[in-house]
Amino acid sequence: MRLIIATFLTLALSGVAAELPPPAARAVDFLKDIEPIFARNCLKCHGADKQKGGYRLDRKATALTGGDNSAPNIVPGKSAESPLIHFVAGLDPDMKMPSKGDPLTAEQIGLLRAWIDQGAPWPENVTGNDPLDWWSLKPSARTAPANAATDGVNPIDTFIQVQLAGKGLAPSPEADARTLCRRLYFDLIGLPPTPEEVDAFVKDSSRAAYKALVDKLLASPHYGERWARHWLDIAHYADTHGFERDQRRDNAWRFRDWVIRALNADKPYNEFLREQIAGDALRPADPEAVIATGFLAAGPWDFVGQSETPSPVLKRLARADDLDDMVTQVMSAACGMTVNCARCHDHKLDPIPQREYFALCAVFAGVKRGERDVDAAEVRRRLDEKTRLQREMGALQVQLARMENHGLDLADIVGGGDGNGSGIKGAGVHVETGKRQDGALPRLTPKANVFVPVDGDFIDGVVLPNGEDAAGVPISTTGLKVRGIPKTGGEAWDAVRNGPINPQGTTKIGDVDFAAAGHSLLGLHANAAITFDLAPMRTALKSGTLRFRATVGYGGRPDPGETNADVRLFIDGEPAFVAERVGPKTGRLLVNLVLPESARFLTLMSTDGADGQIGFDQIFYGDPRISAAAPAPLTAAEKADIEPLKKRIEELGQQIKSLPEPAKVYAITTEQPPVVRVQHRGNPEDPRAEAAPGALSCVRGLGAQFGGNELTDAQRRIALAEWITAPANPLTRRVIVNRLWHHHFGAGLVDTPSDFGTGGGRPSHPELLDWLAEEFGARGWSLKAMHRLIVTSATYRQRSEAREAKAESIDGGNRLLWRMNPRRLDAESLRDAVLSVSGKLNGEMFGPGYRDFDYTEEYAPVYKYITPDRPELWRRSIYRFVVRTTPQQFMTALDCPNSANLTPARNITTTTLQSLALLNNDFMQKQAGYFAQRVEAESGGDVKAQGARAFALAFGRKPDAAELDSASALVKSHGLPQLCRMLLNTNEFVYVD
């Protein structure tokens, strides 16, 4: 393109200068003369928001170099040759600028020309903004709180109170003991306290008792269940793929359990992150570290786009979206950076160039979401154990088969077995290679009349027969040949199989389905022959004379047209059975051949019926068995052995069956990463420069480049994990302590918990945030230590009532924390609280999630929700099997987010449909009924006692006299369940002070 423009310029140049307004005859000042012209006329389309034609005119670097078609648009020193001047002067009829609004005046063009002719000087830092001069990118500094000297004062309170005092505000008094107790329970474990737990704390709410309660709750296994929910929101965890075909991820839960366990164990946060990003690379033999990488796979995955579609364009797009999701999740969760904004162009607000976005993509380029074994060594052990048991069972089966004269199943032998059921159903022998073949095969054209030996005791080999060859068709390794068979088309289809051929029209002959249990089926498509070696069979069966029995049938479709096939059997190359023109009307062919002691080989052959066409020539042998022709009578000892033998075989079968399936987890599979290229304007079909793995250069002091493309997948992710958790990374610790603050107070010190960039909020208490971040590092990245620090502060223990008119007017949003924020229970806590109060909460921890839906297998599976009214559906909400595209509507009504999105902060809405759900949903009504049963059981028949107990369970307090009167009246008129139902709907139940 540059070439074209240059040509245009050369040709037109002489005329051009004459057509242009003359340059201004004075020294121009960029800031005074030029920038205002750009700002008024150009930047709407070529500024921070839009870059039409890929051109951006508000920054020196891009203004002087950029543009899709005419770059550079500005040629310093040569205004008459600068495309920008041509465009604004209207010389190029296809590119008049500005494209909307008034054209520039001659004077303005003159100024631009003069500026360009004077070298287009563009002072650095024109806007005075150094993008790196941003609080979150600077190292965090540990500032001592102003009067930290005061003994026993939580430094958090000092920071908070200094800022309150600055506005003439004071903190609120401490909340009462009941409120504090309830607040701590919901906040730390997500469940309400029992009335007895409240009473105990109200009796002794000393500092020591408060600290003891905090320690008790942090040590409770429920702590992990509560706080894992917050982390899973950030990971947009769900138990299905999402997208059009929303299939199940039956083993995703192991990652959910890992988070719960890691939090309960207070795994240091840096290690918590490292394992989730690169656990499999750091400790491949540690199942827990492998499971941790479920984090990277937690988001949606487009099965159709990534796998099902044949279109490479769609596949590349789906994969680009997939990587984007992973990169976005990791960087926003750990660092609060919105790197995804740099996918199509440099980040508009933060100093993140597009190439660094793709450097991060390169970190994950070797990672794919998928099911994997949790423990490879364990899988091998299990496999060895299974093989050992199968061998033992096989030997016993041979023994039994001989005693009962079952004989040997030729289909099983074709499937790689010993003739007694150890073969693999569906497996077969490749006609061309003689090797084991599992998957389906298309049309084959191996050289005809070449006998291919097959490994294994009972099969001699296979051949594609063609009677055209006068020399005959070889049918054994000993050189036997058969002659007199018809000429064939010389083609074969699929393998000789232990089971139906792919695709087989029918597996039935008459009424018998030979694919059903208790039968066997040997599929032999024309043109092919297989020769069995009888010598080892005689040894196995301990009999000289043998007998071959089978039912032969046609397996093609019912209307194959003219096509048909021939069936031939040979004993040592001599024809023993022939049936020509076999088709759907042939019916049943019974084969019963005696194989004399002298015979060595039995050959089964299918040919194409001399029509040269193999279409639908599907011949199969039902229950093909070779057994002893005259079994020796059993001795008494042998007879006595039969039953124990059977029992032992059955035992072994049970043992094999009960071997646990190796544990799987939906996590990641890895490969050597392909080369990643910057995608121009985010378009996967427009790849440009290579992007080597790396991170963000705006975080100074840490190497942003990890190395070249030779780095392995493991090296890349370990490098990123180290970069993120490096003590010098100023983002990671700030982000997590802010998240903790957000969940404890309802709003973070930075109110955009996953965006610490220039588009996000600024910290309300920057020094406190830094102090917390440093304290966190000093305390070994212990989350529990930070919880303890925060919830023991006076700031946290304040009342939540908004009764201070002055404070309301100065800081109505409570950013300065002059009171505690009251909190609406989130969807999960509300559901858990209902179950807890009704007495039905099922405390079972861990394992596959509960499924409160009926599942129907379809192209796009159908998830139909049911009323969760069984104990196994009354587990804590963290164990809910989360369906991505069919959200649980009751939970959604309570603001449970869609797991398509990363959710750093829940929306809290108050809607009509939400109130209706709490009032009328079947689950709520049933639980209100159980709540009433519980109250009755615990308080007897007295209506007042019932009212008191119901209040105690729901609110952790006694009703006052008026409340008790109203409650009693309601119970007397309409029954206890109606009272319980209404209590579960009160603001007092749904809000935590």
Place this chain on the structure above:
Amino acid sequence: MWTDPSRRQFLWQLGGGLGGVALTSMLSRDGLLAAEPVNPLAAKPPHFAPKAKAVIQIFCPGGLSHVDTWDYKPELERQHGQPFDAELGKQTFAGVAGNYAKSFWPFRQHGECGRWISDLFPGLARHVDEIAFIHSMQSKSALHGPAMFMMNSGFIRPGFPAMGSWVTYGLGSANENLPAFVVLPDPRGLPPGGVVNWGAGFLPAVHQGTVLETATGKAPFADLFPAQPVPANAERDGRDFLQKLNAAHAAARADSLLDARIASYELAARLQLSAPEAVDISAESDAMRALYTLEDADAGPFGRQCLLARRLVERGVRFVQIFCGAENTGSKKIRPNWDSHEDIVRDHGYWGRVLDTGASALLTDLRERGLLDSTLVICTSEFGRQPFMQGGQKGRDHNPGAFTAWLAGGGVKGGVGYGASDELGFKAELHPTYCYDLHATALHLLGLDHEKLSYYQNGIQRRLTDVHGEVIRELLA
């Protein structure tokens, strides 16, 4: 059974009695409420004077073939039977392209504008002077799920708010006694991608589409009434008790969030009154029943959805989305939506009659009631279909390269077309456009500037139109 007369009586008692309905005003009179609570769906002023007040969007999932319906291609008739250059078709879904095939229904000119419509739509053809067509629509995906998401939310990935959610976020509701964004899925089931198609994404949950249950014997909205029946007086006394407790609790705390929750129970009671009335079509005249062919076994259910849409819009519902087709649930006798891979005559023939009957009745009805000027009707699909046969079959494959959407009413100029696909209908050629321009235009007609209607999410001021979108001025009256 919400239609049960005793239930109605119960409701009126509830409305007439205290039942929470009158409580807010009573509380406020007694000084027990801190402030007038904020209804998240309260009507908000638009950015500029709107032409349309409401939207009815008819969505035809599966991929409606433009070359058999709205987009007349004489050249395709000439090329009929000629092989397609397979290399051009590498992005199609199933991959194998057969021969070019002309429309299975002849095209004719209609109306004063003389635009060409195929014989599949005789009813809609009579409305052609009211309709504005966009013939150069494209999608970024050839897969149902992502393309559905794109047409509904502007993004091929799930998790973004639907157009209806954006509209209610921008304008609120004109009737706080009904949901602002109502969805009527096909009675056969949900469309591809399921409920995510009308999800609120990251917008507050109040903006998600509320599914209208149209099966007889069911309440119109989930949880509208107690799952287990509760006697009317018990309900009334219970709600009184609840609101008294709430009022005392709120009085001690002075927090507007608590007041809003009190008010939501009042609104809930009002919704219980207004929703059953809104969907009760028993009072509709015989002429109306005939117009919407309610008794027709095939077209009747969709006609009923269209009639309900009109009733909802009449009552101030801001955005109604009707699905004309469901998810692909295996190939039955007739496909459950427009996804006509094997047999276009069979499947488009069936669905064409369904759409034509209901949609033309809707346009007629809206016009006769004087509602068409203030109601924007949009009809679209997630993509079109190919001008050639799929392999050796009698159907057409997906075509994200070109399709047609149309708008009517609500300030739209009738009888016009914008953009064009190439002479065969394979790719958009003149003014190629994505859903962004359609969305920008729809918002514009509602008085909303698509560049200003935004919501902060994880670092970005998100918009329905992402970073794209131009209002298509050629379609404005």
